[in-house]
Amino acid sequence: MRNIYIDGGTKRDLACMVDEEAGLIKLRRIRKSVAGSIANFEYEALLLSLSYIQKRMVSTDKIVIHSDSTEIVRFARQCKSGRVRTLNKLRRRCLRKILQVSLVTSLSIHWTPRKHNLAGRILEYYRKRRIPKMEFIVKWYPCKRCPAKYIQEGDLERHIYNRHIMFSS
Numbered sequence: 001m002r003n004i005y006i007d008g009g010t011k012r013d014l015a016c017m018v019d020e021e022a023g024l025i026k027l028r029r030i031r032k033s034v035a036g037s038i039a040n041f042e043y044e045a046l047l048l049s050l051s052y053i054q055k056r057m058v059s060t061d062k063i064v065i066h067s068d069s070t071e072i073v074r075f076a077r078q079c080k081s082g083r084v085r086t087l088n089k090l091r092r093r094c095l096r097k098i099l100q101v102s103l104v105t106s107l108s109i110h111w112t113p114r115k116h117n118l119a120g121r122i123l124e125y126y127r128k129r130r131i132p133k134m135e136f137i138v139k140w141y142p143c144k145r146c147p148a149k150y151i152q153e154g155d156l157e158r159h160i161y162n163r164h165i166m167f168s169s
């Protein structure tokens, strides 16, 4: 199973996806004029991940896209069951890609809590830092006691202290 995480960040107008196994991060700048609502950033991130899956992933893998947006998860379910109602251009592109990808691979889209969304973690990390490239590889520092992962060792240490040491009896 391959895990892909997606998130949209309005702070720097970015859509982000993370291929967990490869440690690969992909970002895309979203034009403000196109952006409209915050949800559109989430749809752009979904689109980014679906294009990545189409172009780069082996079709035999079982793929799970993780999003902390309930709207995206609901939308994806409706697409797969053919129950989509209102569609703007962006959503129509997402629908088309979901169907294309579902034809050649086992695709599911799951909701994940915000704090465990690796794409959200990346957007948070690069909120004020210089973005190296629109595509790059990171090394994760995983917590051994919960699903949290960080891209800096210091952040992991702080997490372990705050979550698992300070409040444990």
Ligand SMILES: [Zn+2]
Residues within 6 Å of the ligand: 143, 144, 145, 146, 147, 148, 159, 160, 163, 164
């Ligand atoms: Zn932890």
